[in-house]
Amino acid sequence: MSDAAQPTAAEVRAAAEAVKAALDxxxxxxxxxxxxxxxxxxxxFNALAAAAEEYDELLYDRYDEVTPFEIPGADGALPPYAGPDEPHALSLLIRRDYAVAEPQRLFAQARRVAELDGEADPTGTAARADVSPLAALGVLFGEYEPDEIASRHKEFGLEEGDSTLWVTAAEELPEPGEWLNAPFEHADPERIVCRFDVSSVFDEQEDDHEDEHDDGTYGVAAPTAAVDGS
Structure with a gap:
């Protein structure tokens, strides 16, 4: 940083005083x-984190020094609940990720479903399901409920990724069709009653920790289905 752009000693001192006030x-x-x-x-907490970050930046710019403090981030953490105490409606927001691991299995399952549904047109859905992943996915997700897809994903040539479920509260049920054009646009983290996340990263974290037994020996903790409820 050039000398002209450096903060003044007074600015650094003011930032330090701001940290003290934020601590109080x-x-x-x-x-x-x-x-x-x-x-x-x-x-x-957020105000303290912002003040500490500002001080750290000014201190470095002026004196080429850093602080020993690290404010823990809140990535993934939920804000305090600000929804109704007695909700009269709730919404479930679900995301499940899949990789198309075996396209041929996907095509075969989609073709079977289309044929059972009586699709005989050689240029119709059954034919397209043999060559188009989009058509095959449309057939399968049109036939099966999402929960059944989740429980049978390997049969359909899919590989599970991360998933999450948000339960949010509301004062009243929205009007029919009110949110269909943008179903996830107004998802409000402050109205989340509970949240459940499933990810292989949680299993990896379990594998990284050893489980101490009563006899003083150690063993690798068995992987579990990690569900994080906030």
């Missing part, structure tokens, strides 16, 4: 918190 506000919020999801604590 964070401690005060913690002392007054009303529960694990207290909004004031969450906001004070």
């Amino acid at each position: 506000r964070h401690l005060a919020a913690v002392e007054r918190r009303t529960g694990d999801d207290d909004k004031a604590v969450y906001e004070a």
